[in-house]
Amino acid sequence: AQSVTQLGSHVSVSEGALVLLRCNYSSSVPPYLFWYVQYPNQGLQLLLKYTSAATLVKGINGFEAEFKKSETSFHLTKPSAHMSDAAEYFCAVWPTGGFKTIFGAGTRLFVKA
Amino acid sequence: DGGITQSPKYLFRKEGQNVTLSCEQNLNHDAMYWYRQDPGQGLRLIYYSQIVNDFQKGDIAEGYSVSREKKESFPLTVTSAQKNPTAFYLCASSIATPQETQYFGPGTRLLVL
Numbered sequence: 001a002q003s004v005t006q007l008g009s010h011v012s013v014s015e016g017a018l019v020l021l022r023c024n025y026s027s028s029v030p031p032y033l034f035w036y037v038q039y040p041n042q043g044l045q046l047l048l049k050y051t052s053a054a055t056l057v058k059g060i061n062g063f064e065a066e067f068k069k070s071e072t073s074f075h076l077t078k079p080s081a082h083m084s085d086a087a088e089y090f091c092a093v094w095p096t097g098g099f100k101t102i103f104g105a106g107t108r109l110f111v112k113a
Numbered sequence: 114d115g116g117i118t119q120s121p122k123y124l125f126r127k128e129g130q131n132v133t134l135s136c137e138q139n140l141n142h143d144a145m146y147w148y149r150q151d152p153g154q155g156l157r158l159i160y161y162s163q164i165v166n167d168f169q170k171g172d173i174a175e176g177y178s179v180s181r182e183k184k185e186s187f188p189l190t191v192t193s194a195q196k197n198p199t200a201f202y203l204c205a206s207s208i209a210t211p212q213e214t215q216y217f218g219p220g221t222r223l224l225v226l
Binding site: 046090105106 | 117119148153154155156158161169171172203205210212214215216217218219220222
């Protein structure tokens with residue numbers, strides 16, 4: 001079965017530090033991959049999306065993610081954390097030919113001043 | 114402004130009561146989805162609809178029902194058969210199939226009295 005694993009339910013960084021949120025997926029064929037962000041008591045919004053056009057995907061708010069097929073990973077990074085980045089981040093995969101998007105359990109990012 | 118609206122923001126259910134959550138979109142999207150979000154579990158698909166007058170069960174459809182009589186509307190009813198309804202419910206839509214970006218509403222928090 002297809003699955004998405006986000007390593008670390010909570011990640012804490014200092015303001016200005018590198019943000020790294022990990023995501024691994026299982027899929028027999030290259031899937032579509034997404035990162036969504038959710039602020040407290042709100043819906044999700046798309047940060048970025050991988051559709052096989054390029055392995056390094058740039059998103060909004062300075063985030064980017066790199067698709068590594070050999071590692072089945074799609075980790076999210078941002079060079080310098082800002083207080084406004086504090087939120088919950090979800091990695092998601094749409095297995096090619098599937099009928100639904102599969103979401104990871106989420107990683108809550110805390111940013112310390 | 115195009116988007117998805119959900120109402121109410123908070124909903125209280127008494128034991129044995131059916132309640133209906135509203136979801137409306139003006140994005141002209143064909144596909145609509147209902148997710149349930151519980152802490153630490155990510156998003157779980159309840160129902161989805163790819164076209165008017167058609168919908169399919171997701172992973173956790175028991176105790177829920179939906180209708181799709183209009184393209185813009187996809188209401189979710191939480192029936193008395195759902196024994197643990199307390200959760201955050203998110204409605205989403207996409208142009209067609211799930212490989213497209215999903216756009217989420219702000220959510221409805223359902224609490225049991």
